[in-house]
Amino acid sequence: MSESYELIMDSTNKIFKHYCTKELLDRAENGHWPQELWDVLAEAGIISIGFSEQAGGVGGDYIDAYNILKLAGKYGVPVPLAETLIGKWLFAEVGGQVGDIPLTLALQNDSNFSFVDEGDGYTLGGSASAVPWARYMEQILICGDLNGKQVAALVPLAHAEIREENNIAAEPRDSVIFSQVKIDGLTVYQVDSVLISEKSLYYLALAKAAMMAGAAERVMELSLFYANERQQFGRSLHRFQGIQHHIASLAGETVACITAVNTAVQALQDGQYKTEIPLAKMKVSAASGKIAMAAHQLHGAIGMTYEHSLHHLTRRLWSWRDESGNESYWGSVLAKSLIEKNSPTLWEVLTDEQNLLIVD
Amino acid sequence: MIKLELPVVKFSQDQKDFRATIRSFLQNERLAGTFESKCDSWLSGDSIEFSRKLGQKGWIGMTWPQEYGGGERSAIERYILTEELLAAGAPVAAHWFADRQTGPLFLKYGSEEQKQFFLPQIAKGECFFSIGLSEPNAGSDLAAIRTKAERTDGGWLINGSKIWTSGAHISHYMIVLCRTSPYDQNQRHAGMSQLIVDMKEKGVTVRPIQFLTGEHHFNEVFFENVFVPDNRLIGTEGNGWKQGMAELAYERSGPERILSTYPLLEEMIHILRENEDEAGLKETIALLPDLWTLRNMSMGVAKYLEEGQDVNMIAALVKDLGTVFETNVAEKARLIISRIPSMSSNDRLSRLMAQSILHGPGFTLRGGTTEILRGIVAKGVVAQ
Numbered sequence: 001m002s003e004s005y006e007l008i009m010d011s012t013n014k015i016f017k018h019y020c021t022k023e024l025l026d027r028a029e030n031g032h033w034p035q036e037l038w039d040v041l042a043e044a045g046i047i048s049i050g051f052s053e054q055a056g057g058v059g060g061d062y063i064d065a066y067n068i069l070k071l072a073g074k075y076g077v078p079v080p081l082a083e084t085l086i087g088k089w090l091f092a093e094v095g096g097q098v099g100d101i102p103l104t105l106a107l108q109n110d111s112n113f114s115f116v117d118e119g120d121g122y123t124l125g126g127s128a129s130a131v132p133w134a135r136y137m138e139q140i141l142i143c144g145d146l147n148g149k150q151v152a153a154l155v156p157l158a159h160a161e162i163r164e165e166n167n168i169a170a171e172p173r174d175s176v177i178f179s180q181v182k183i184d185g186l187t188v189y190q191v192d193s194v195l196i197s198e199k200s201l202y203y204l205a206l207a208k209a210a211m212m213a214g215a216a217e218r219v220m221e222l223s224l225f226y227a228n229e230r231q232q233f234g235r236s237l238h239r240f241q242g243i244q245h246h247i248a249s250l251a252g253e254t255v256a257c258i259t260a261v262n263t264a265v266q267a268l269q270d271g272q273y274k275t276e277i278p279l280a281k282m283k284v285s286a287a288s289g290k291i292a293m294a295a296h297q298l299h300g301a302i303g304m305t306y307e308h309s310l311h312h313l314t315r316r317l318w319s320w321r322d323e324s325g326n327e328s329y330w331g332s333v334l335a336k337s338l339i340e341k342n343s344p345t346l347w348e349v350l351t352d353e354q355n356l357l358i359v360d
Numbered sequence: 361m362i363k364l365e366l367p368v369v370k371f372s373q374d375q376k377d378f379r380a381t382i383r384s385f386l387q388n389e390r391l392a393g394t395f396e397s398k399c400d401s402w403l404s405g406d407s408i409e410f411s412r413k414l415g416q417k418g419w420i421g422m423t424w425p426q427e428y429g430g431g432e433r434s435a436i437e438r439y440i441l442t443e444e445l446l447a448a449g450a451p452v453a454a455h456w457f458a459d460r461q462t463g464p465l466f467l468k469y470g471s472e473e474q475k476q477f478f479l480p481q482i483a484k485g486e487c488f489f490s491i492g493l494s495e496p497n498a499g500s501d502l503a504a505i506r507t508k509a510e511r512t513d514g515g516w517l518i519n520g521s522k523i524w525t526s527g528a529h530i531s532h533y534m535i536v537l538c539r540t541s542p543y544d545q546n547q548r549h550a551g552m553s554q555l556i557v558d559m560k561e562k563g564v565t566v567r568p569i570q571f572l573t574g575e576h577h578f579n580e581v582f583f584e585n586v587f588v589p590d591n592r593l594i595g596t597e598g599n600g601w602k603q604g605m606a607e608l609a610y611e612r613s614g615p616e617r618i619l620s621t622y623p624l625l626e627e628m629i630h631i632l633r634e635n636e637d638e639a640g641l642k643e644t645i646a647l648l649p650d651l652w653t654l655r656n657m658s659m660g661v662a663k664y665l666e667e668g669q670d671v672n673m674i675a676a677l678v679k680d681l682g683t684v685f686e687t688n689v690a691e692k693a694r695l696i697i698s699r700i701p702s703m704s705s706n707d708r709l710s711r712l713m714a715q716s717i718l719h720g721p722g723f724t725l726r727g728g729t730t731e732i733l734r735g736i737v738a739k740g741v742v743a744q
Contacts (some may be wrong), residue, residue, distance in 0.1 A: 021431060196655060243730070244738035251741045252681045255364045255674070259660065260653040266368045272742045276451065283649035328647065335642035347447055350652060351440075352381065 001063040008049070009059065012068050015040055020075035022309045022317050029170035030076035033136040038079055042100040047084050055092035056099075066210045066265040070258075073211025073320075074218045076312045078171070080104055080205035081135040087141045089203070090196055094152055094189040098139075105141040106131050106176065107152070109202035113144025113178065115151060121184035122146075125157065128325075134174035135162050143193050149192035159183050167323070169315040202277045205324040206264055209277075209284040213257040215313045216288065219295045220250045222310055226299055237298070246294045250315040253287040253294075260284055275349060278330035285321035292317045366660025366674070369436060378437055381445045385417070397449030397623045399715040403526055403615045403722070404577045405451035412575035414445075414452070415485020420459045424467060429480030439659055443615040449623040453577065454530055458482045458489040460614065461607045462535060465554075469595030469603050474556075478533075490531040492557075492581065494606070500732050503548040503601070507538040507583065509555055514590040516540070516555060518563075521582045526726075528579040533558055536583070537604050538638035540597050556592040557583070561633065570608065572664050573703060573718045605672070611727050613661035613675035617682035618654045620723055621689040624712040625651070628693055631709060636660035643696050650685045673740030676733040683723040683730070690716035 002008070019037045028034060034347050041047050051057035052063035065085055072081050080102055087103040095272030106113075106128035116287075126144060134140065134157060143152040155178075227238040227247060237243045264280035267273050292314040301308040334352040337343060344352070371379075381425050389395060389410075414420055422723035423438050424430025445452050463482055468473050481487035498504035507520025518538060528534060534557045541551030557564065563586040568576045595603050625647065632640040657678050664671045693713055694701070724730045 003699075070694045216493075228742065229725075238738065238742045241735070245731075245734050247741060248677070248680065248734035248737040250362070251737050252677050255366070255677060256650075256653045256657065256681060258364055259368075259657045260649070261368055262365065262368050263653075263656045266370070270370075279652045282646075283653045286649065328642075331642045331645050334645045334648070335638050338629070338641055338645065339636060341637050343633075346626055346648075349656065351443070352376070 001067075002060045004060075005064055005141030006216050007068075008046075008064055009071070011044060012046055012071055015046070016075040016077055018070055022070070023077060023311070025076050025309075025312045029166075031170040034078060037077075038102055038154060041079070041081070045153070047081065047100065048088060048100070050085055051089050051092050056097040057088065057092065061317070062269045063265055066206065066268075069207050069210040070214035070217075070261065073316070076169075076215070077315055080137070082204065082211065083132050084116055086200065086203045086207065089183055090200060091152070094191050094196070096154060096187070096189055098154065101138055102133070102136070103139055103141060103154075104132050104134050104137045105200065107141065107143050107197050110112070111142065111144070113142050115146040115153070115188060117146065118182060121182055121267065122153075122188065123180055123182050124159070124186075124188050126180040127175060128165075129175045130165070130173040131176045133172045133175050134160075135164055135172050140176060143191055143196055146188060150191050150198060151188040152191045152193075153186055153188045155186065167319040169312070169319040171316075172318065173276065194352055200275060201324060203268075205281040205330070206268065206273070206277045206325045208320045209257075209281045210261045212284045212288050212317055213254075213261045214218060215316050215320075216250075216257050216284075216291045219310070219313050219317070220254050222313070223247065223250055223295045223298050226303075228301075243298060244299045249294050250298075251289060253291050257284045257287050257291075275334070278325070278334055282327045282330050283327060285327050288317035288321045330354045366657055367663045368656070369659040369663055370634060371436070371440075375437060375440060378460040379440050379444060382419075382441055386444060386448045386450060389413075389450070390404040395449075395451050395711075398451075399449065399623050399712055400620045400719040400722075401449045401623075402446060402456050402620070404571075404575055404719065405449070406451060406453035406527065406530055406577070407451035408454055410451050411455040411488070411659060412485040414455070415483060418483075420455050421463050421479060421483035421484050424463055424479060424483065428475050429483035430463075435662045436659070439615065439639070439662045443619060443655070445613055446619040447622050447626070447707050449453070453527060454488050454643060455482070456487055456616075457491050457527065457531075458487065461491065461610045461665075462489040465535070465594065465603065465607055466608055468606065469471075469554075469599075472592065473591060474594070478556075487533070488527065488531040490525050490528045490534045492525055492528075492534045492536040495521060495525045496523050496580075500729055502537075505539065505552070506543065507536065507543075509536075509538045509540050509553065509588065512587070512687075515587055515592070518555065518557065518583040518588060521580060523580045524569070524578050524726075525581050526578045528559070528581050529568060529576070534581065535594065537600050540600075549601040551598055553597050554594040554600045554603055555588045557588055558592075561586050561588075563587070572721075579630060608728065609661075609665060609671045609675040612733075613658055613665070613671065615655070615658055617679045617723075617727075618651065618658060618685060620683075620686045620719065621716040622651075622711075624693055624709075624716045625689050627709050627712055628697060631697060640696050644692070647685075647689060647692060650681075650688075652683055654682050658682070673737055676728065676736040676740075679727065680730055680733040680737065686716075686723045687720045690720055 045058035048058045049060040084103040088098050088104040111128035116123040139154050141207035159181045160179040167172050167173045230237045260280040260283040264276040302308050417429045422431035422433045422435040426432050495505050509518045516667040536555050536557050540553040563584040569578050653737045661671050699710045702710045703714045705711050
């Protein structure tokens with residue numbers, strides 16, 4: 001964590017709190033792009049944290065960045081902050097620079113982009129699905145094949161066909177299709193596509209986990225407020241033992257989510273994350289369903305209405321737990337590696353921070 | 361805003377080396393046949409010889425000041441030791457309570473004479489304690505205890521009884537929570553004190569209570585005019601409730617609330633790897649995120665405890681989640697690898713399954729039931 005950590009968190013919290021009101025979230029899921037919020041975040045350097053100034057960032061480390069994402073999850077921030085941050089880090093690693101525009105990315109192996117060199121530009125074909133916020137973005141970071149070599153490029157989305165789709169939190173998850181279009185003036189960067197794809201997946205998985213932990217914190221705050229305020233049978237809800245068990249479960253799972261994320265973020269900061277990030281994403285994904293249901297049960301009918309703000313958080317929990325690998329996906333990854341003959345034992349993995357040999 | 365964050369613990373190279381030392385000691389002991397790895401070994405696996413061996417190595421009371429026979433090591437080093445012992449299923453029950461909570465109790469509230477007399481013996485692994493809390497009519501409602509100590513020449517006379525006292529039959533002393541003033545309905549937590557009872561004293565009767573497996577680890581203990589000298593009162597007369605509650609943070613957040621069924625999990629993974637059963641491994645791995653998270657939570661609490669922070673609520677929270685996890689391991693195991701669980705089977709996995717299932721009811725009862733813990737957590741977060 002950087003020296004100015006407290007200051008960064010405090011000012012980020014203030015910005016999110018001021019802008020990300022229920023009204024803004026309602027409008028965002030009905031087709032509004034909150035440019036003003038983006039400009040404020042860009043101005044404050046929040047979209048460029050976690051990498052050096054030489055590379056176009058504002059400094060800070062992964063601990064700063066992921067704690068900002070935790071806050072973003074808490075307020076349901078309706079812009080691609082995780083995608084922009086991670087896109088910028090990865091693009092900076094291969095030598096590119098992005099600037100202050102919002103960014104989305106599709107670097108995973110399952111996309112199938114291919115470039116053809118035309119001398120003064122490239123022809124690009126291929127598609128990717130569930131691309132966050134693509135409809136509002138000017139550029140997308142992708143990687144693909146160029147004459148048998150793997151390259152990455154920041155491509156203008158004006159050349160793409162975009163099919164609008166949403167996750168269950170009504171966040172844009174669009175299909176992006178490039179139909180052999182010629183794009184002039186494009187710069188491509190040679191990359192290790194396996195590595196960049198893997199990093200993108202792991203970083204995004206941890207981002208989703210951090211955002212879910214933040215959302216869980218907010219769900220808990222709303223639940224505590226309601227359990228205090230709401231009276232039934234002449235008493236506040238929190239006086240009933242049954243309700244206390246929901247509160248204890250919410251508190252327990254929330255602390256667990258935060259601990260899982262903090263541990264994995266520290267591991268990433270220390271350059272080691274291949275076991276920790278899958279474990280954190282699995283833990284938080286599994287907890288998020290419990291958290292959402294306990295909060296709804298506690299809130300009763302009012303929590304199911306569009307008017308209440310609980311759904312902005314619970315629908316995000318239900319969406320994000322399946323994005324960037326759910327429990328089953330990451331469970332398979334860990335099982336595959338644990339079955340390798342020369343893998344460390346379970347206890348060694350847990351206690352010696354020994355990475356499993358992740359195989360694809 | 362609620363403080364829901366725990367510190368992330370990182371190990372130094374020295375601490376990693378210490379772990380390796382413990383691990384090779386345990387490996388040698390196991391190979392020499394000193395013990396067999398068991399589930400729930402911290403409560404039901406006692407070996408006086410093994411405890412003495414740990415004492416000789418300086419592995420009891422290792423965080424205590426050297427002047428009292430301790431090792432002045434950090435809470436994190438003690439955490440490493442305890443989790444290695446539990447993961448190996450080593451027989452540590454005999455000294456467990458003295459090391460975990462009686463030592464810290466003496467250090468916080470004990471007189472100089474008590475510290476000098478008891479702590480070095482405990483650290484050598486030669487002096488075991490049990491904790492006398494529950495009574496036949498006071499379980500979760502601990503403030504309902506009736507065992508009383510009355511003033512007599514040079515000390516106290518205790519009358520009453522304690523129940524579910526683990527290890528009373530092998531311990532040298534018991535810390536008895538009792539009433540030193542009459543019960544007052546309006547001030548239920550007042551008037552209690554902690555007295556050290558010598559188990560050899562006249563008037564102490566220990567009656568075994570068979571556990572549902574037939575094993576013997578808990579007891580009913582009767583006190584009939586048992587004399588306790590003045591210098592065996594811990595802390596302040598009437599302050600027993602508060603002193604006892606402070607101990608609970610040590611009791612609730614440790615690795616023994618997570619790892620009681622760990623030997624079963626390790627054996628399952630071992631078998632599934634041997635069989636190259638990827639599907640079974642995947643199912644088993646679904647347990648791992650909880651274990652990994654709980655361990656990091658528990659270490660965070662250990663760090664907070666060392667810093668002197670109030671961890672009452674968070675310790676209750678960790679115990680609730682940890683003990684639910686422990687029972688979950690046993691429930692998942694039987695569906696992933698089919699075996700007939702049996703305490704007497706020749707098959708290791710069958711035995712570990714049987715131990716985990718049969719000891720299971722205790723996990724979420726002992727040291728504060730799940731219901732009590734959830735009440736503490738809920739009240740804690742509502743109040744904040």
